[in-house]
Amino acid sequence: MHESKLTNSPEYRRLIRESAREFLREALKDGPFETSQLYEGFQTVQPELCNDSLLCECRGRRTDEPEWKDNLRFALDDLRRWREIKRVEPSGWQIGGTVG
Ligand SMILES: [Zn+2]
DSSP: OOOOOOOSOHHHHHHHHHHHHHHHHHHGGGOOEEHHHHHHHHHHHOTTTSOTTSBOOGGGOOOSSBHHHHHHHHHHHHHHHTTSEEEETTTEEEEOOOOO
16 A cells, blocks of 8 residues: 655645645536535545645644645635635635625
């Protein structure tokens, strides 16, 4: 079995977030997609980065959620704030900005 050298570091989190933004910009051209579909798609194209054994420890909490999912959501929020994408209720995303 392949052993990843990645650890849950600030560098790792920065890498996921940047990589996820690139993925989302491309993927959502064919959207809208649910967040769960975006998790699945990102893990398919970035299997090494999306290491399920590296759990989120952000803000001092320990959860059962992989860190990469946390950072994919940060990437969604970046693009939303930059008005590149917007929410589709109840849990989807599509290209397009809204004011505010
Ligand atoms: Zn986290």
